[in-house]
Amino acid sequence: MSKQSLPLLDAGCCAPITEPLAEADAAQAATAFKALGDPVRLRLLSLIASRAGGEVCVCDLTAPFDLSGPTISHHLKVLRQAGLVDCERRGTWVYYWAIPERLGQLSALLDIPAAVAP
Amino acid sequence: MSKQSLPLLDAGCCAPITEPLAEADAAQAATAFKALGDPVRLRLLSLIASRAGGEVCVCDLTAPFDLSGPTISHHLKVLRQAGLVDCERRGTWVYYWAIPERLGQLSALLDIPAAVAP
DNA sequence: CACTTGTTTCGAAAACTGTCAAGATAGACG
């Protein structure tokens, strides 16, 4: 699995927003946020990330939704291509887990100084 | 300005992901992430949030982009409706500022325990 | 081979992005 290269953010865009984002950095971060910008994918990620063992089988991810298998598979692919999760096949089942480093980068990006104001 | 009610997140979805997101919470957070999921809007927000005085005039937001005025205005509207920024007209100009509370909520949402793993 | 689990392919409906034209609001000038 993980055939695509993980589009990890370059150094320099993992810090809180204290200066304007460069065009390239913005494009990369936007890909990740776009992946998070869908209720189904956000719930999928929360299901994966909140799992005690750190891993979830796809079969457990399909049940909570009113969607077909292929659709869930598609959403998981988007999360994978955004570098937010990764997966591995073991026997019949495929297991997914979250990538905390990547989530941490995005979290830091939004962690604004709160009061730059006068 | 701010004619729409700010869709602030309900209590309960501002904490790190330790349990699956409820459907309603996910929908609301997804709206915000979707707003961030575009390079132009992400740069707009960074321009606004990184401003020393805490406020930016729209005229300063148009120049850095290769886009028409109405297009920037549309993107700003999306950010506004997502509750990420707000604005006010003073005289001829319209000033925008970021809403740190909202950004902090989203940041917290992605701040994963890092190692729930075994 | 039959059966199960997931992914990929393909097509249709819905949503998004950007531009032009027109509308709203404020200040300046006569």
Added chain:
DNA sequence: CGTCTATCTTGACAGTTTTCGAAACAAGTG
């Protein structure tokens, strides 16, 4: 006051991208 100019926003439109399901495909088990 009326009109002109400048700054933004809104509305309407074309072109592109997403989203989802049905069917076909791939991989593993018994």
